[in-house]
Amino acid sequence: MAKLTQLERLCEKKGLKMTDQRRIIARVISNAEDHPDVETVYRRATEIDPRISIATVYRSLKLFEDANILVRHDFGEGRARYEETGEHHEHLIDIESGEVIEFVDAELEALKERVAARLGYDLIDHRLELYGRKRRD
Amino acid sequence: MAKLTQLERLCEKKGLKMTDQRRIIARVISNAEDHPDVETVYRRATEIDPRISIATVYRSLKLFEDANILVRHDFGEGRARYEETGEHHEHLIDIESGEVIEFVDAELEALKERVAARLGYDLIDHRLELYGRKRRD
């Protein structure tokens, strides 16, 4: 097999038992430029090695998520999407193409903390998605 | 039956055929202080009149949603929650009690428009939820 991906190394460092299936799934996510759903990860994984079942994809993705190696997103489509854990960012979803654009906005980050504080809460987590249409003018 | 709720009047104004089931479902939502899920609406409705099936609850809620009488929320729990359409607001979810607190923040509203614009998009919709823990100090 080719050289290890960043994600595979991370898995080993966390002490996860690395099976061929997990390596391939980690590799698929590593190489993904998009935010693939489970079915898509499964498809890409079986292209590399057909000996992978959808159950293993579900189990591995959850394992990686619990190990903070992956982040699961729920964009309200009734199925989960995954991406590699990285710097914090928000998502804007193009409602015409489905494309997901990542962005960060310092003001927004500060503001949600302030809002939670104003309500008497410590902010533990949040969810922010913008849905927009590309401007043509 | 008791006097009509605001929601029932709204349904009639929109020309919806008002069956007993729809009246009761509208009434349940009208009286709800929380953001009930379908199962909860069903339970409360059947307490008033057991002749209501879960299928009708699903159908009526969707009907009301399409008529902009209700808003459906997906707080990432794998099931929908509903509330009466009203002034725009966001939600903060207490991760310990599950309680949902509504809030508005003008700055936040303006900011998300600006962010979308910066990325070259017209903002069509958005989703913002804060998850927090009540501060005790």
Added chain:
DNA sequence: GTACATGCAAAGGGTTTGCAAACGG
């Protein structure tokens, strides 16, 4: 009266799980 709404139960999509066989460290 007639088009529409309902109840029931079956089907649907995404996800999880029990079990015996295969496997990693």
Added chain:
DNA sequence: CCGTTTGCAAACCCTTTGCATGTAC
């Protein structure tokens, strides 16, 4: 080796749907 992981298929949860019956306007 031995506990963990896998594949398979069945089970799960929430939601939708086909069909015969019942009902609002």
